[in-house]
Amino acid sequence: MSGCEGGSCSTCSTCGSDDPDRLPPGMLAAYNLNQSTADGILVWVETVQGPDGPEVAAVSAELLGAARKLSDGRVFAVVFGGLEVKPLYPQLFGYGVDTLYHVRGKGMETYRPEPYADCMASLVRRIEPATILMGATSRGRELAPRLAAVLGTGLTADCTGLTADRRRMVMTRPAFGGNLTADIECSKFPQMATVRQGTFPRPPVEEGVGTAIYWQYEPDCESGILSDEKVAESSEDIRDARILISLGDGIRDRSLIDVAESVASKVGGMVSCSRSLVERGWMPRSRQVGMSGRNVAPELYIAFGISGAVQHRTGMSGAKRVIAVNSDPDAPIHGFADLSLIADAGDVLREMDRALSKKG
Ligand SMILES: Cc1cc2nc3c(=O)[nH]c(=O)nc-3n(C[C@H](O)[C@H](O)[C@H](O)COP(=O)(O)OP(=O)(O)OC[C@H]3O[C@@H](n4cnc5c(N)ncnc54)[C@H](O)[C@@H]3O)c2cc1C
Numbered sequence: 001m002s003g004c005e006g007g008s009c010s011t012c013s014t015c016g017s018d019d020p021d022r023l024p025p026g027m028l029a030a031y032n033l034n035q036s037t038a039d040g041i042l043v044w045v046e047t048v049q050g051p052d053g054p055e056v057a058a059v060s061a062e063l064l065g066a067a068r069k070l071s072d073g074r075v076f077a078v079v080f081g082g083l084e085v086k087p088l089y090p091q092l093f094g095y096g097v098d099t100l101y102h103v104r105g106k107g108m109e110t111y112r113p114e115p116y117a118d119c120m121a122s123l124v125r126r127i128e129p130a131t132i133l134m135g136a137t138s139r140g141r142e143l144a145p146r147l148a149a150v151l152g153t154g155l156t157a158d159c160t161g162l163t164a165d166r167r168r169m170v171m172t173r174p175a176f177g178g179n180l181t182a183d184i185e186c187s188k189f190p191q192m193a194t195v196r197q198g199t200f201p202r203p204p205v206e207e208g209v210g211t212a213i214y215w216q217y218e219p220d221c222e223s224g225i226l227s228d229e230k231v232a233e234s235s236e237d238i239r240d241a242r243i244l245i246s247l248g249d250g251i252r253d254r255s256l257i258d259v260a261e262s263v264a265s266k267v268g269g270m271v272s273c274s275r276s277l278v279e280r281g282w283m284p285r286s287r288q289v290g291m292s293g294r295n296v297a298p299e300l301y302i303a304f305g306i307s308g309a310v311q312h313r314t315g316m317s318g319a320k321r322v323i324a325v326n327s328d329p330d331a332p333i334h335g336f337a338d339l340s341l342i343a344d345a346g347d348v349l350r351e352m353d354r355a356l357s358k359k360g
Pocket residue numbers: 177178247248249250251273274275276277288289290291292293294304305306307308309310311312315325326327328331343344345346
């Protein structure tokens with residue numbers, strides 16, 4: 001043996017002048033210039049109209065908190081809007097944003113997918129983040145694929161989990177009709193994901209310092225807005241509830257929904273449900289927890305007459321504590337509940353309502 005394993009010898013005849021992967025003399029593998037230097041996470045901050053002006057959408061706040069934990073690199077945020085967005089800066093820095101790009105420009109203050117995607121692409125080329133995260137909202141689901149196409153990268157949509165191995169992201173999402181969850185890695189940077197609300201907890205707003213940069217952008221596309229009608233929406237959202245009283249197929253008497261509402265109001269919670277009750281037409285879709293419903297992360301989730309199918313479990317996996325009330329001792333939900341009551345759901349609901357009424 002000549003002892004020339006280091007890859008820097010060019011003189012002996014034994015170590016392959018005909019090896020195509022051989023580096024030139026003196027060059028070490030660590031200096032491979034093809035290796036991307038992309039780093040950090042960019043989060044698109046979606047805003048929603050609140051009573052006193054724009055507010056940070058809950059899912060964007062959750063993603064900023066997650067980005068801070070997942071990355072050792074910088075956390076970038078991009079927000080679109082006029083001067084009315086400025087009061088949100090302290091909150092965004094309080095979630096751990098290092099650099100905030102505030103995009104302004106003619107026609108950039110109202111959401112439009114094409115110019116937003118083009119603008120974000122130019123920002124991405126400048127800051128080279130390793131990861132781009134957006135909420136899996138209706139806008140996020142529209143904007144993210146456009147941006148991925150402009151950047152020529154992959155997108156994992158509707159994620160229910162993210163873990164990081166340094167700059168590499170492992171993105172988890174339901175697959176095959178929700179019967180499996182798939183862990184997906186993107187083979188290049190930037191890696192992109194849309195993430196469902198409730199996947200991560202909402203972070204506290206701490207004292208934070210960062211840099212805000214105005215990013216002036218003039219779109220060159222001709223599209224405009226023909227009308228801007230606001231659709232009336234319920235102000236209540238199960239994703240914001242601290243306590244959820246959740247009802248499933250084991251609820252056979254419709255009047256138990258009123259009992260559940262009464263219990264929820266007494267404990268400061270809300271009523272949610274499995275898909276069974278939505279399909280029966282007893283509850284609106286906005287109350288459905290699960291893969292094709294909403295992801296929730298309450299302090300306490302009390303499931304009445306719910307079996308714990310994987311599609312339902314996916315949506316409630318963020319709950320801190322789970323209590324299962326199910327008459328079947330073999331129901332899967334008992335396998336992951338913190339407390340199980342093998343009992344009739346109706347009996348327990350009525351008893352809770354009575355006890356809470358007495359308490360006052
Ligand atoms: C692509 C896809 C997406 C889906 N998305 C969702 C989703 O987002 N959310 C969702 O919930 N489901 C979803 N599903 C449906 C899911 O597979 C289950 O069918 C559904 O979650 C079952 O709801 P359940 O637990 O209420 O009903 P069941 O599975 O029928 O369970 C009812 C439970 O009630 C118990 N029970 C019966 N009587 C009583 C009683 N008197 N007291 C106490 N317990 C009682 C039974 O023991 C049983 O465990 C999806 C399915 C597919 C294929």
